[in-house]
Amino acid sequence: MVDSQEFEYDVLVIGAGGAGLRAAIEASAEGCSVGIICKCLLGKAHTVMAEGGIAAALGNVDDRDNWKVHFSDTMRGGQYVNNWRMAEIHAKEAPERVRELEAWGAVFDRTKDGRILQRNFGGHKYPRLVHVGDRTGLEMLRTLQDYGIHQGIEVHMERTVVRLLKDGDGSRVCGVIVYDREKGRFQVFRAKAVILATGGIGQAYQITSNSWDCTGDGHSLAYEAGAELIDMEFIQFHPTGMVWPPSVRGILVTEGVRGEGGILLNSEGRRFMFDEIPDNYKHQTADNPEEGWRYTQGDKEARRPPELLTRDHTARCIVREIKEGRGSPHGGVFLDIAWIKEKISHSEEHIKRKLPSMYHQFKQLAGIDITREPMEVGPTTHYIMGGIHVDADTQMSTVPGLFACGECAAGINGANRLGGNSLSDLLVLGKRAGEYAADFARENNLGSIGGEQVEEAVEMALEPFGRDNDPQNGAENPYSIQNDLQKLMQHNVGIVRKEEEIQCALEKLDLLKERASRVHVPGNREFNPGWHTALDLNHLLTISEAIAHSALERKESRGAHFREDFPEKNPDFGQCNYVTIKGPEGNMLVRSEPIPEMPEELKAVIKEME
Amino acid sequence: MSGKAAFKILRGTSQGVEFEQYETPISEGMVVLDAVRQIQADQIPDLACRWNCKAGKCGSCSAEINGIPRLMCMTRLADLPLEKPVSVEPMKAFPLIKDLTTDVSWNFHVKKKIKPFKPRPPDASDGTWRIWQEDIDRVQEFRKCIECFLCQDVCHVLREHRLQSEFIGPRFLVHVAGLEMHPLDIEDRLEELKTAYGVGYCNITKCCTKVCPEEITITDNAIIPLKERVVDRFYDPLANLLRKFKK
Ligand SMILES: Cc1cc2nc3c(=O)[nH]c(=O)nc-3n(C[C@H](O)[C@H](O)[C@H](O)COP(=O)(O)OP(=O)(O)OC[C@H]3O[C@@H](n4cnc5c(N)ncnc54)[C@H](O)[C@@H]3O)c2cc1C
Ligand code: SF4
Ligand code: SF4
Numbered sequence A: 001m002v003d004s005q006e007f008e009y010d011v012l013v014i015g016a017g018g019a020g021l022r023a024a025i026e027a028s029a030e031g032c033s034v035g036i037i038c039k040c041l042l043g044k045a046h047t048v049m050a051e052g053g054i055a056a057a058l059g060n061v062d063d064r065d066n067w068k069v070h071f072s073d074t075m076r077g078g079q080y081v082n083n084w085r086m087a088e089i090h091a092k093e094a095p096e097r098v099r100e101l102e103a104w105g106a107v108f109d110r111t112k113d114g115r116i117l118q119r120n121f122g123g124h125k126y127p128r129l130v131h132v133g134d135r136t137g138l139e140m141l142r143t144l145q146d147y148g149i150h151q152g153i154e155v156h157m158e159r160t161v162v163r164l165l166k167d168g169d170g171s172r173v174c175g176v177i178v179y180d181r182e183k184g185r186f187q188v189f190r191a192k193a194v195i196l197a198t199g200g201i202g203q204a205y206q207i208t209s210n211s212w213d214c215t216g217d218g219h220s221l222a223y224e225a226g227a228e229l230i231d232m233e234f235i236q237f238h239p240t241g242m243v244w245p246p247s248v249r250g251i252l253v254t255e256g257v258r259g260e261g262g263i264l265l266n267s268e269g270r271r272f273m274f275d276e277i278p279d280n281y282k283h284q285t286a287d288n289p290e291e292g293w294r295y296t297q298g299d300k301e302a303r304r305p306p307e308l309l310t311r312d313h314t315a316r317c318i319v320r321e322i323k324e325g326r327g328s329p330h331g332g333v334f335l336d337i338a339w340i341k342e343k344i345s346h347s348e349e350h351i352k353r354k355l356p357s358m359y360h361q362f363k364q365l366a367g368i369d370i371t372r373e374p375m376e377v378g379p380t381t382h383y384i385m386g387g388i389h390v391d392a393d394t395q396m397s398t399v400p401g402l403f404a405c406g407e408c409a410a411g412i413n414g415a416n417r418l419g420g421n422s423l424s425d426l427l428v429l430g431k432r433a434g435e436y437a438a439d440f441a442r443e444n445n446l447g448s449i450g451g452e453q454v455e456e457a458v459e460m461a462l463e464p465f466g467r468d469n470d471p472q473n474g475a476e477n478p479y480s481i482q483n484d485l486q487k488l489m490q491h492n493v494g495i496v497r498k499e500e501e502i503q504c505a506l507e508k509l510d511l512l513k514e515r516a517s518r519v520h521v522p523g524n525r526e527f528n529p530g531w532h533t534a535l536d537l538n539h540l541l542t543i544s545e546a547i548a549h550s551a552l553e554r555k556e557s558r559g560a561h562f563r564e565d566f567p568e569k570n571p572d573f574g575q576c577n578y579v580t581i582k583g584p585e586g587n588m589l590v591r592s593e594p595i596p597e598m599p600e601e602l603k604a605v606i607k608e609m610e
Numbered sequence B: 001m002s003g004k005a006a007f008k009i010l011r012g013t014s015q016g017v018e019f020e021q022y023e024t025p026i027s028e029g030m031v032v033l034d035a036v037r038q039i040q041a042d043q044i045p046d047l048a049c050r051w052n053c054k055a056g057k058c059g060s061c062s063a064e065i066n067g068i069p070r071l072m073c074m075t076r077l078a079d080l081p082l083e084k085p086v087s088v089e090p091m092k093a094f095p096l097i098k099d100l101t102t103d104v105s106w107n108f109h110v111k112k113k114i115k116p117f118k119p120r121p122p123d124a125s126d127g128t129w130r131i132w133q134e135d136i137d138r139v140q141e142f143r144k145c146i147e148c149f150l151c152q153d154v155c156h157v158l159r160e161h162r163l164q165s166e167f168i169g170p171r172f173l174v175h176v177a178g179l180e181m182h183p184l185d186i187e188d189r190l191e192e193l194k195t196a197y198g199v200g201y202c203n204i205t206k207c208c209t210k211v212c213p214e215e216i217t218i219t220d221n222a223i224i225p226l227k228e229r230v231v232d233r234f235y236d237p238l239a240n241l242l243r244k245f246k247k
């Protein structure tokens, strides 16, 4: 049943997004043999979609910027439940990682004096996002890919990991088992260290900006292997996704639109973001449209417009407008960039140059010319702050030999991520994961795969083919369960949450799990998306349960987690993170864990930046 | 827009293929990929196709729709005649895997063979470089490429003449142009362009430019300048004259 060919590497990376590629490059530079596995083709990972930019305090546009400001912005945005050490490392090392990309061939937009240009983004005090128009993710991924393929890394595309394999005594991870999409063959990969870089979970929700591969595999694989997950209640809903036509609902409209001067309006034409500005941002936010405009045009004396407040806040203001009947015809609000024609000549050209993909996207998919008319936008599931619990310096999970980086790892973002901080996180912490996994590989041998893990995994993966195929006898279609799951999460554990709804979600998740155990797929193992969906479904169900459990525990509202029944922030909850782990009976356990005290130097930095 | 539409999807493997027809409900704004996925969910769960971003950004969902190479996720049903079934087929220039998926691995091998980026040493005082926007506008156009391989699919040198072993195809000529015109790059790829990359096989039909979803002016901006560089180096008139003399 299993291909006799086995692969062996010092370091094995799962996922070829920005994080996985950066980790692989580093491990290879450390002299390790490196393999990388991804379930899509190389260069297609979700990272390719990132638009706005990479956050790094280069200070090219505003020389007042430095790591301290970036660090405090990140902590403030995350409402101080972030892992402060990760936020510190990230802010300090991001500039170097960006310059390195340039040395590997990336071609970022330039300042007038020939340096890397940076743009404004929500929650960042100064223009900080390194970018290429609105296709930064493509530039970053392609650079890493084109550099990476010449570093001796072996890439195994269209292979999906179905289980992490553990050592004889179960103490550490020492390999994985995959199936290949083309033929459906199972293969075993053995490695001294394994790095998970599998990205996000957006496909658990009905309205999402995330791509097909974001099914929470890494989160769930790590959980099954006994690793801790943390902060699973924090899901970022991006305030601006497309809402019309229905088939494109959820596709992202970059925050860059607002960075370039775009404004949010309700059906009455009111710029509603001025109506509610949170206290901790009041002193940094413009109190009139004129000042806001000047900020977007680089006036250093001006404060940012309220459209550039953090995503959690902006998304909730939009939901409020819609709920109170001031939404746009298709259930969103208006985002207008065309208005800047009042301010600058050649605004059409300007918009097309600054936001080419957005222009394209609306023109092609919605028949709207954004240089002339406003867009309709509404919140969309975008990013998970929670994920695999890792050590801040080494990125090792709570299971030895298993590392994680990128969106599937957690800590740096706390309760809400700032735009641009993900791409920089992929680079900074991806590099570290590669470096420390290489260290681990040097100190450990290949290990032997214990027990019947391989046979069990294959048997489980093949179950959907063997089951009864008659709907009369309860046979289920994987796509319809996935659909029902997405609706459930959207409605019950979405932007606005409350106890009864989350409880109800947990009950329904049990029913969905039961249905999933009756999934049947027709056809054979060769490139069979029905089968792939059936297997992804298990991951989606696991992480959905983790999200719901953690959301239930955090009885307060903080960052992206908003509880209608506890609408205020509660300082007690500000002292802890929620950790999810698989209990001895196979049941999911959630417990709170105190956040370690921040060292005095960092406290001083935050105070200084206030 | 509502009601139903019919789709003729080419199904099968290298062992044999056949068009099969399916009907599915349609709604406003739908793209071909929506219809294909709907058919997959409701009628044939094992219909093989690739997609990832559903936003025209990853280049996974390439197919031939009514005979024209396009991205399924960016082709609106409203722009197609729906009186007759919409035909959806895999790309023809690559070996078929199953249904709408083809084996595009050749492209990845080609890329690996191309001499990588090699920058000149940093020359600004801060240890980096100064690069001017006007010097990179062209390179940035090339770097918009999402590697959908639709241009490779349509190019007759690859599609009809099957010269995969001698010609890298428009996608990779764009890639080479992006490297050659990169203001920091100091590598020399002209010899390879002439030989291993086979730039001479392109006879400027511009079919590739027509299908590029990123609207990269492949032929005029990338291929022709590369051809000119090769000509300047290897077929310069003075050199030609000298060669004649020797005869
Ligand atoms: C539309 C959009 C715009 C964004 N814009 C920005 C931005 O401007 N700035 C910013 O900082 N962030 C942005 N983000 C967020 C950011 O893009 C992501 O958080 C980030 O790219 C995630 O990268 P990653 O490397 O962790 O994972 P991904 O890029 O998601 O890669 C995951 C990889 O893992 C593989 N994989 C998954 N499961 C398996 C499995 N079981 N077996 C084998 N392989 C597997 C996948 O095939 C893929 O290769 C944006 C997100 C979206 C959706
Ligand atoms: S212009 Fe050249 S590369 Fe493009 S399709 Fe024609 S022959 Fe092929
Ligand atoms: S050049 Fe255009 S058509 Fe060719 S692969 Fe790139 S994006 Fe696709």
Ligand code: FES
Binding pocket: B050, B051, B052, B053, B054, B055, B056, B057, B058, B059, B060, B061, B062, B071, B072, B073, B074
């Ligand atoms: S799915 Fe990404 S381009 Fe169509």
